[in-house]
Amino acid sequence: MRFRPSPATVAVASLLCLLVGLVYLAMQIRTVFSDQLKQEYAGLVLETVERAESARDQVRVWQQLPVDHPADASGYRTARAELARRLASLDALMNASPSAVPQVMSSALSADANLTDTDNLLSNASSYWRAQRDANSADVRVRTIHIARTLIALAALLFCMLVTAVGMYAKRNRLLAGQSFEFERASLHDPMTGLPNRRKLLAALEEAAATPAHQASIQKIAVLYIDLDGFKQVNDSLGHRAGDEFLIAVSVRFRESVRKADVVARIGGDEFAVLIRTFSTEEELADIARRLIACVANTDAQMGIGHVRASIGIASFPDLVDDYRRLVAAADDAMYHVKRSGKNGYAFVTAAGRSAVS
Structure with missing residues (x-):
């Protein structure tokens, strides 16, 4: 038996496909916005890491200078304090992340922390958040392509629905015109001989x-x-x-x-x-x-x-x-x-x- 869907079935199926497509499109757009926010957040963390690395460079400069003069010792302490402040800002920013991220060791946040631990912290943080930013950027590109394809599919579906609706309307008009012609002919002709009445x-x-x-x-x-x-x-x-x-x-x-x-x-x-x-x-x-x-x-x-x-x-x-x-x-x-x-x-x-x- 050959299945021939009725116009109502075609219309309901098309509307369901359109609804599913719209829901999927909304989810993709929402995910894109979320990935963009994550990307911006990763960029903000990386900027904080760069500031901390700049402060670490200042400490390295002061370390290379002789500490015979009291002013030199004061400058070194100031640089270590600035590094500790930048590291504290980085820790606060990372702790505010909505997703789970590697935590900063508390020993690396003090003013007299081992600078080797500080270097490892900044290197790991930079690598991790760059990877996160790149992953979010790639995810945004992929989802943007999905959104474009979904929009094309929905546009094609709407076009097909429009063509189908126009075709059904034209077919119905032809059917009604044919019925009208038959009714008019029946009213003007003898049913047995086919002659005009x-x-x-x-x-x-x-x-x-x-x-x-x-x-x-x-x-x-x-x-x-x-x-x-x-x-x-x-x-x-x-x-x-x-x-x-x-x-x-x-x-x-x-x-x-x-x-x-x-x-x-x-x-x-x-x-x-x-x-x-x-x-x-x-x-x-x-x-x-x-x-x-x-x-x-x-x-x-x-x-x-x-x-x-x-x-x-x-x-x-x-x-x-x-x-x-x-x-x-x-x-x-x-x-x-x-x-x-x-x-x-x-x-x-x-x-x-x-x-x-x-």
Whole structure:
């Protein structure tokens, strides 16, 4: 089974990764600040060591001078006192370190301490704190690289989340647009035959009747209203499945018998209508009506039924009907006139409102 995470799962996983990355970033930044403080502290200790070493150098100078004069002895004692003070400052600073460090021997802090012990103390302290400063500096560099990589990873994650969100939004919009199209199509088309319904026919009629601004004359349009004679017997004798198959087959023939610009609609039951967007003469409309009648007869013969025919009423605008909104009703009236006159034919609506049967 192939695992396909849902958008919510992807979003939660991305947010968790982002949260973990932010926590890790915060810890790294905190450690960097701590290492920088340790580095600065080591530098401060090293400065104190250097001052103590400078004081030790002064004592060494006084040691090399003869001590015959009392002033020389006083200078030597002063230098030893200054060295002891510097060593005391170094001891205090090292004892204040937040981490465990080597302790200074108390014997090395007195004014008369063995200078060899003092030299060892200063040498060890200098080596230790230089190593600490270098280690902290290296740790800061490493953690800075980690922070940079983490920021790059978080930026990439945010970019991926943004791209994913945009993709999900676009996919949802396409899905909604597709559903909207399907809903609109379902509301404007017959579900069984796929032909436009009455609502779609009236909208197309409204569009066809609108005269473009560049045309001076009114567009000539017509509606042919079709009713299937004897279709009820198909449902009664052969069943509704056979009736549905007949309607689907005849719908295909109707669609093939007119131009692509024309509209074939199923009004309901066994009634259809054809909107002719433009025509020249009534004979052209009559020829279309004869083709539609032949479609019904051919479908009836193909299915072996033997008694289904068609009655067609024709109304045109503006020749026979002065209001295009009355075309469907006028064509319907003409169709009923054909049915009363023997069926299986067509009739035009006359200018006076009467029907001429052919």
